[in-house]
Amino acid sequence: MRNAIIAAILASVVCGIIGTYIVVKKIVFISGGISHASFGGVGLGYLIGINPLITAIPFAVLSAVSVGIINRKTKINEDAIIGVIWSVGMALGLIFISLKQGYAPDLFSYLFGSILTVTHSDLILMSILDVIIITIVYLFYKEFLSISFDEEFSTVVGVPTNALYLLLLSMVALSIIVLIRVAGIILVLALLTMPILISRQFIHDNLRNLMVSSSIISAILVIIGLLVSYTLDLIPGATIVLILSIAFIFAFLIKKYIPNLS
Amino acid sequence: MDHTNETEMVLELKDVQASFDDNIVLDNVNLSVKKNDFLAIIGPNGGGKTTLLKIILGLLKPDKGTIKVFGKNPEKGRSLIGYLPQYSLFDRDFPINVFDVVLTARYNRVFKRYSDEDKNIVTNALKSVGMFDYRDRQIGNLSGGELQRVLLARALARRPELLILDEPTVSIDMKAQNSFYELLLKIKETMTIIIVTHDIGVIYPYIDKIACLNQKIYYHGPKEKGLHKIEEMYRMPVELILHDIPHRFLGEHE
Numbered sequence: 001m002r003n004a005i006i007a008a009i010l011a012s013v014v015c016g017i018i019g020t021y022i023v024v025k026k027i028v029f030i031s032g033g034i035s036h037a038s039f040g041g042v043g044l045g046y047l048i049g050i051n052p053l054i055t056a057i058p059f060a061v062l063s064a065v066s067v068g069i070i071n072r073k074t075k076i077n078e079d080a081i082i083g084v085i086w087s088v089g090m091a092l093g094l095i096f097i098s099l100k101q102g103y104a105p106d107l108f109s110y111l112f113g114s115i116l117t118v119t120h121s122d123l124i125l126m127s128i129l130d131v132i133i134i135t136i137v138y139l140f141y142k143e144f145l146s147i148s149f150d151e152e153f154s155t156v157v158g159v160p161t162n163a164l165y166l167l168l169l170s171m172v173a174l175s176i177i178v179l180i181r182v183a184g185i186i187l188v189l190a191l192l193t194m195p196i197l198i199s200r201q202f203i204h205d206n207l208r209n210l211m212v213s214s215s216i217i218s219a220i221l222v223i224i225g226l227l228v229s230y231t232l233d234l235i236p237g238a239t240i241v242l243i244l245s246i247a248f249i250f251a252f253l254i255k256k257y258i259p260n261l262s
Numbered sequence: 263m264d265h266t267n268e269t270e271m272v273l274e275l276k277d278v279q280a281s282f283d284d285n286i287v288l289d290n291v292n293l294s295v296k297k298n299d300f301l302a303i304i305g306p307n308g309g310g311k312t313t314l315l316k317i318i319l320g321l322l323k324p325d326k327g328t329i330k331v332f333g334k335n336p337e338k339g340r341s342l343i344g345y346l347p348q349y350s351l352f353d354r355d356f357p358i359n360v361f362d363v364v365l366t367a368r369y370n371r372v373f374k375r376y377s378d379e380d381k382n383i384v385t386n387a388l389k390s391v392g393m394f395d396y397r398d399r400q401i402g403n404l405s406g407g408e409l410q411r412v413l414l415a416r417a418l419a420r421r422p423e424l425l426i427l428d429e430p431t432v433s434i435d436m437k438a439q440n441s442f443y444e445l446l447l448k449i450k451e452t453m454t455i456i457i458v459t460h461d462i463g464v465i466y467p468y469i470d471k472i473a474c475l476n477q478k479i480y481y482h483g484p485k486e487k488g489l490h491k492i493e494e495m496y497r498m499p500v501e502l503i504l505h506d507i508p509h510r511f512l513g514e515h516e
Contacts, residue, residue, distance in 0.1 A: 145366070205398075
């Protein structure tokens, strides 16, 4: 349980930071594509017998960078590219797993999360990724803000927008790796969007406040979800997502009917 | 006015051609803008105005032709351009306040923080458009006219020598439009201005020159002589286009 709570906090920090960019820059579905593509890496981890989270990193980052490059350099529709990497990644993962003899017992946990079985080495990996993400966002905060708000203007004033867009997508990829243990490949989008949508009902003034408040909201709700799932013996990943969505509905109603709060 | 030398040439396009998927958008466009011109590029929607702007700003490459911005290629010359995009394209819910929007114009390079001087420049730019008191407001809490002024401040915070405005007063009410153009009249004293619009009516009293663009440049010169060209381009009488302007503003046109 202690590991689970640490994992919840590590996950919530990146949810708040990267989720904020995902929501304000409207790259939710690119993120979904990257997440599903990383399943290829999970499968490879099974096949060669190392921690699937580690093999998922290059898959997630490579798919993020390729979506970004194809998106910028060709005329292929963005949503079509997302569809392609989404399914190709999943297909690769399935092939890798089928090449390995026998049934993959905890495959389910990578698809839907399994925060109660987070290991010590998972926590170390998650911490390293947290540090990388926070450092990069700290160093490139003004660039990420600029390209999220107005990419065209940023290009004109000399921001290297294409390179920074790829860097931002790579950070999305790393944050997905951090979240896989908590919510699983299929459910991570909930963690990357709902805490931000909740806090956005009340926080509008700047990106940094939105990040901090989203991280705190995420930590509280994930831990509540964890405790609820533990008490009622429900699947944790799915329970967390439901708690998040209930909180979102409440936040929306509070904003709507008690306008003074915002 | 005829003895212009090279240094007074702000913008020069020669035989520029651009196309999208085999459709020619700009055909053999020639345009030259001199220092302190106040030029309106007028043309119907879909006439290539936005494409032309993007080429000047170095965001698009033309198929053919050369572009000189202050005698350099657009990627280099654009550091002297203040650019004001259409405000209606902005996400008004974006969590950013007025001051930070304008501050993005002071970008220098990676790993370099905004300096106190940058912040002073932003303060002055906001004061010059009368928006300094709104500096802490999130942009969603501004009217269309106010946001447009903020974006003008952002363009001015570049300390530009050329100001380019894309449809600056679309869907802004009449009163805000007029005060916006009064503001431009002041700015005009210190820099070259290009306005791109499909609506010549409101801006006509303020500008000096017109370029009529619909794939080709139909006319480029003093505004009074351009009116009949606009009629030709739009295939309707100029009175309909100049709907808001009393005739005394129009001057002579043959």
